[in-house]
Amino acid sequence: MKRGLSAGRVQSVALRVIADREREIQAFNPIEYWVLRGRFAGKVPPSFWMKLTKLDGQALQLGNKATKRRIENAAQAASLKEQILQTAWKVTGLETKEKRRNPAAPFTTAKLQQEAANKLRFSVQRTMQTAQRLYEGVEFGEGPVGLITYMRTDSPRLAPEAIDAVRDFVQKKHGKDYLPAKARIYTGKSGAQDAHEAIRPTDIARTPESLRGKLDGDQFRLYALIWRRTVASQMEAARFDETVVTSEGALSSGAVATFEAAGEIERFPGWLTVYRADEAEQRAEAVTESAPDEEEAEHVGLPDLQPGETLKLQDLDTDQQATKPPARFSEATLVKELEEDGIGRPSTYASIISTIQNRDYVKKVEGRFKPTELGLAVSDLLVQGFHEFMDPKYTSAMEAKLDRIEEGELSYPKGLKELYGPFEKLLKTAKQDMDNLKAGVPSGESCPKCEAELLKRFGKNGLFLGCSRYPECDYTRDLEPMDEPEDAPECPLCGTSPMNLRRGQWGPFWACPNYPNCKGIVKADPKGIPVPADEPTGETCPTCGKRFVKRHGRYGVFVCCEDYPGCKTVKKEVLGVPCPKCGGDLSPRKGRFKAFFGCTNYPKCDFTSWDKPVPQSCPKCKNPYMVEKTRKPRGKEPIQVLLCPACKHEEPLG
Template sequence: KADEIILASDPDREGEAIAWHVEALLSESKKKVPPKFKRIAFHSITKDAIMEALEHPREIDMSLVEAQQARRILDRLVGYKLSPILWKKVRRGLSAGRVQSVAVRLIVEKEREIEKFKPQEYWQIRVVLETNKGEEFVAELAKISDKKAVVDNGKKAGEIVEALEKGNYVVLEVRKSERKVTPHPPFKTSTLQQAAANVLGWSAKRTMNVAQKLYELGNITYHRTDSFNLAPVAIDGVRSFIGNTYGPEYLSKETRFYKSGGKVLAQEAHEAIRPTDFSRSPDRFEGQDALAADQARLYSLIWRRTLGCQMAEAVFDDTKVDIKCGDIRLLAAGVVMKFEGWKKLFGKDKEEQQNLPEMNEGDALERKKVLSEQKFTMPPARFNDASLIKELEKRGIGRPSTYAAIISTIQDRRYVEQKDKKFYVTSIGIAVTDFLVENFPEEMDYEFTAKMEDNLDEIAAGKLKWMTMLGTFWKVFRDKLEKVDKESARVGVPTKSTGQKCPLCGEGEVVIRDGKFGRFLSCNRYPDCKYTAPFIEYLEGVACEKCGKRVVLKKTRTGKDFFGCEDYPNCTWASWRKPQVKGEEKTDVVVEEKGGEE
């Protein structure tokens, strides 16, 4: 019945495509005079933002619509055509994706780096020293005969310790300097996801769900953005708030602007993620519904990060003292915060090491104790949500708005699993990745995947025709599909030996397999022997808090991990938190908080 219809879907490519579809559907009405359509876009759900958008309506941007359509079709061409080949060559029920498969490749390659890693022995040698005023501090071995000290065995460590226990100590040089630390830029989507993973322990999916609610409630600006930019009105608001609340000394001398790492197209130039009202500090914030506590925690991160970006630098006094003991050189380092600046928002800083006593060149020092500790180099760290998102962004794989979906999908497909917040590749993930890399090297190439994202950006900017891009891709990809379907050999999914004989046939060996619904036990003579049994993963050194029996890792019906008693249902003890192993340091690892399951 309306004569005018305003389309106000989200201000991104997906929102633009929704507006276009809605207009197309409503234009089919039987009215003699079709309604007029106007497209408005706003980046926060506030009265001012909406009124401003209503004053500046526009036409639907077909370049953005075509970029979204191109992505959807491209993803379906790859997924719908590659998946049947995986069913035929690897195992039924598997799937491939243009971006998800490349993300799994990153985790597979990390796994192989870890497997190849050989720990190297080294020794850390420190000396507890005392000044003539009785003030103690710690210095660490730095050089021997003016060369960097490399202590890679116990014999060498013992010789150095012996020399340190006999020698005299003199201050060789005292170096003092002032160091200023600038604040981080405001959040964009990827950095918000990384911060929530590191600080709150959240998955990318959980972060985006909570951010969506904060946006819908009008508390923050749009949360899918590649930009560090703040609108002039926001900069004025935040600087005024800082000056009035903390004093002018806490305000940066000049307005601080941040450059976005990647390309931000003019028609997609959203703001950074920021509060819509800076006076709504975290202690005044009230969330809504069951996720109110989560909303408050994420809002606090966003509020502090936005305020911090316009605050004064933190200032530290760094002191380094070179100490001589024969031909051995030791180094003592001290850091003291001189002015907290933007760090006032974040409490005590980890950078504070030790406040060194006052010393001068030539001062004699007394040795109190020599400490030596054997250590070994650590393998590369496994990916977690934060580091995987950082790597995807660095390589240009996917876009921030897709990271949460990518990470969820590769877990849902059981190509990777998450333990203690870290990603581990499964045998299925390895088999599929190896098959795809061998047979579709270009499509699995990081640079090629990034180039496809750039092409989609070019379409959004109106510089590339979407049908041309898809046609060029499909022509080459179709030929590869046909060749691989005819010529490639079938591959098996690796299994893990248990060392136990099959109880059914007595000939085969029981192995652990990865299946569609998780790990299970079977005979390695399958399909000749049909033996199967559930795989139970016990936690070593942990007893049920209720009955004392062993603790097992279990899964909910939606695939989330939790810990339970092996004697269920006789014992109903269960926990989202990993029980502490006797002798281990206390862990804060939570599989997923109750009420927060995704």
């Protein structure tokens, strides 16, 4: 197997959730349907659009939800359009009712992660790191001040003193009309850990505006989100008047067609005063007392209408549509899915999401998770060998069992025995029966070279298809071909174009399509873009006498012997600053996580610096060099400075 792979009770189930969704998408067959919209005018403007929703009282398909009737093709749509244009229309139904939207509960960890992803475009990890800094404290000159309560919690409840503080703030700031007669009390779902209250500001009087310029951008935006949600949670409901108008007409075919439209007017903003969201977000995220069974209707601006009023059809559109496959998971929707299924704890979601990406099990495509071939293969193997443990219901039940152990309802030894007994049996069975991807698993495809079966195999560079007759037949193919740039290069040996992008031991490269007859290659950068050929520098290698060339490597441009790596002589870039430890030269280096600067005499000399040394002496202490640093004043643009590492003297760069 490939090195660096892992499995776990939560991460593997999270991977399965993503893999199962991908298979749903692949198996999805869209269903065609047509939507008719008419623009009608009453006695007074404005005109408004209504949608054909029923025929003979039966609902028409207007989305993914299946109905008994649908307009199946262009011919049916054209026939209906012709009849509708010849039909007289009037208002046959007019109903107005008050609609109330209650505020959402204060944030739990999972809800904060989802809301920050939707509204601030924060990753789960970014949200938790920022919340951690707000909890630990921000320096205001009098020591660090913790701005929010503990950010790892399953409970939406607020402490009584916090509720009193918020209600007092609302009454003073917005008046008694915005304050419910009784405090709103929120409780968590069954099984939720209630040791910590909801995520809220430690002092509700510390408004976001009072902290502007004192927090960095991420801290300010997340604090404002938490503050607004907390205040809104204790405010009066928003009230709307929703009007639904219907118009029925008898078509020439004898069928009765029904058009419908809905309009909405805000009568009282309530909690939306402090937590105003986009119209779509209001419907998706607020708790609605009168939520419809189907998707929320489109709201349009309606004129003043009367029952029985004649309507004039001014325009009629026909629109071909199709049912849509389920969407891939974003970080927000994945967190929601895991939370609703009781998989893992919200406090671990950031590390779980990070792990499945680092293992190359999933990758993000347009902000959504798509399983790699490796991820699909690993998930399938685990489901094959550990079906019970890969069931989301098992993981959820396991979480409940751990809670019972924590609460003293179940002894630790008994709980461990109930878990490990079945697992040990499955482990022994899996070792014998599970497919071995290193040896090869049948793919169902034939080798284009010799017609033998192709096998899915793991190599040091990941999953690939290889001929089962290897080594007699050496055909291989990447399971996940790289996205080729538009401009493919021409083979430097035989002139054939375009070349094929391949992935090798040292990364992507372009290979001649005539291989193995022609072995021409062109180097590529990590994105597959061809890199320029070696460029002679006019210098001679002191080791072997060959030319020095400028070459593009995986870490950028460097100067080396043209025979590299046969001759390993590399000319290192130097900064012109003597090493303060041994007097050698300092040069830029590539580290595992970031660039740094080190002595060219390494490993004999281990001097390093994260900041770039500059050959400029300190005007204060005469130290022979200074270093470049970036300062980030709160609320201001970053500035570049020169700092003396000896006496800490600092001056603006340039």
